[in-house]
Amino acid sequence: MRVVSWNVNGLRACAKRGFLGFLGESKADVVCLQEVRALPEQLPDEVRSPPRWQAKFAPAERLGYSGVAIYSRRPPTKLSVGLGIREFDVEGRFLVAHFGRMSIASVYFPKGDGRNRDNSRVEFKLSFYRAVFERVARLRKSGPTFVTGDFNTAHEEIDLARPASNRKSSGFLPEERAEFSRWIEAGWIDTFRARHRGQTGHYTWWLQWGGARERNVGWRIDYVLASRTADRLVKSAFTWPQTFGSDHCPVGVDLTTPR
Numbered sequence: 065m066r067v068v069s070w071n072v073n074g075l076r077a078c079a080k081r082g083f084l085g086f087l088g089e090s091k092a093d094v095v096c097l098q099e100v101r102a103l104p105e106q107l108p109d110e111v112r113s114p115p116r117w118q119a120k121f122a123p124a125e126r127l128g129y130s131g132v133a134i135y136s137r138r139p140p141t142k143l144s145v146g147l148g149i150r151e152f153d154v155e156g157r158f159l160v161a162h163f164g165r166m167s168i169a170s171v172y173f174p175k176g177d178g179r180n181r182d183n184s185r186v187e188f189k190l191s192f193y194r195a196v197f198e199r200v201a202r203l204r205k206s207g208p209t210f211v212t213g214d215f216n217t218a219h220e221e222i223d224l225a226r227p228a229s230n231r232k233s234s235g236f237l238p239e240e241r242a243e244f245s246r247w248i249e250a251g252w253i254d255t256f257r258a259r260h261r262g263q264t265g266h267y268t269w270w271l272q273w274g275g276a277r278e279r280n281v282g283w284r285i286d287y288v289l290a291s292r293t294a295d296r297l298v299k300s301a302f303t304w305p306q307t308f309g310s311d312h313c314p315v316g317v318d319l320t321t322p323r
Contacts, residue, residue: 067168068092068316069212069288071269072309074101075133079111081309087114092316093137094161096170096212100131122146122170124156131156132170132213138163147195151188158196165207166294171196173216176234183234189216193243200291201250208294211252214269214286214312219244219254222264223284235285252289255301255317266303269312280305286315 068090072078075097087095104112104121113119118139124130134140140161146153160169174192178184196211203209217240221227230236248254260266267282276282290298297319304314 065094065319065321066090066092066316067094067096067210067212067288067319068314069096069098069170069286070307070310070314071098071172071214071286071312073099073311075107075111076102078309079108083309084110084114086307086309086314087117087135090314094163094168095135096159096168097133097135098131098170098172098214100133100156101128102131103127120159120161122156122159125154129155130172132159132172134159134161134168134170136161136163147199149195152192152195157192158199160203167200167203167207167209169196169200169203169209169211169213171211171213171215173214175216176237176240183237186234186237186239189234190239190243197247197250204291204293208297209291210294210317211289212287212315215244216285217241217244218283218285219248219257222262223267225265225267225281225283235283247289251292253292253295255288255290255295255298256284256303256315258295259298259301267305268303268315272311277305277311286312288315288317290317 103123118136120143121133122145142162144160147158157172160167174189176183176186176189200211218224218236267284268286270277270282298317300318307314
C-alpha cells in the first residue's frame with residue numbers, strides 16, 4: 065500500500081500540468097491533496113471523478129483558497145470532514161479517510177505570516193495545530209493513524225537550506241518549531257526523518273523565482289506523521305522532488321498491509 069501527499073497549489077492548474085498522469089504513475093493507493101483551491105464543481109469531470117478512483121473533497125468557503133482532498137483506489141469505510149470548529153472549517157483544511165481501523169488525514173496547516181508577511185496569523189496557526197493534535201490523538205486510539213500534508217513548518221535546521229536568515233520568518237519561528245516538537249514528544253513519528261536521519265538537502269517546497277528549485281534552496285514543510293502503530297507498517301518513506309506541477313513536491317510512504 066502506498067500513501068502520497070501533495071500540496072498541488074491549485075488543482076485546476078496542476079491538472080493542466082499532468083495531475084491525472086501523476087495519479088496513475090504514482091502507483092499510490094491513497095493520494096492526499098492540499099491547497100486544492102477549487103470547489104468540486106469547478107473541476108473538470110475527469111479530475112473530480114477519475115476512472116477507478118474515489119475522490120473526496122473538503123473545500124474552503126472562500127473561492128480559490130485552501131481546500132483539501134483525498135483520492136483513493138477503494139472507497140473509505142468512513143469519511144470525516146472538518147474539525148467541528150467553524151473558524152477552521154470554513155477554510156477547508158481537514159479531511160480524514162478511514163479504511164477499517166486505519167485513518168489517513170489530509171491536512172493543510174495555515175501559514176502564519178498573514179497577508180502583509182507580518183506573522184499576524186501565527187496564533188491562528190498554532191490554534192489550528194492544537195485542534196488537529198486533539199483530534200488525531202483520539203483517532204490513534206482506534207488504530208494506525210497517518211497525518212499527511214503541508215504543515216507549513218520546517219522542524220529543524222536540517223529541514224531548510226538557509227536557517228540562519230529565516231529565524232524570524234513564519235515557518236521557522238521558535239514557537240512553531242516548539243509546537244511541532246510537542247507532536248514528536250507525544251509519540252508522532254516523522255516517517256521520512258526517522259528513515260533518513262541526518263541527511264541534508266531533502267526539501268519539499270521552493271520559491272517559484274530565482275532558480276530556487278534548480279539550486280535546491282528549499283524547505284521541508286510537507287510530512288507524513290505516523291502514530292506508533294502506523295509507523296510499524298512503514299517500509300519506506302520518500303520525497304519526489306523531480307515531480308513537477310506545483311511549487312511543492314509529493315511526499316509519501318510505502319506500507320505493509322495491516323492485518
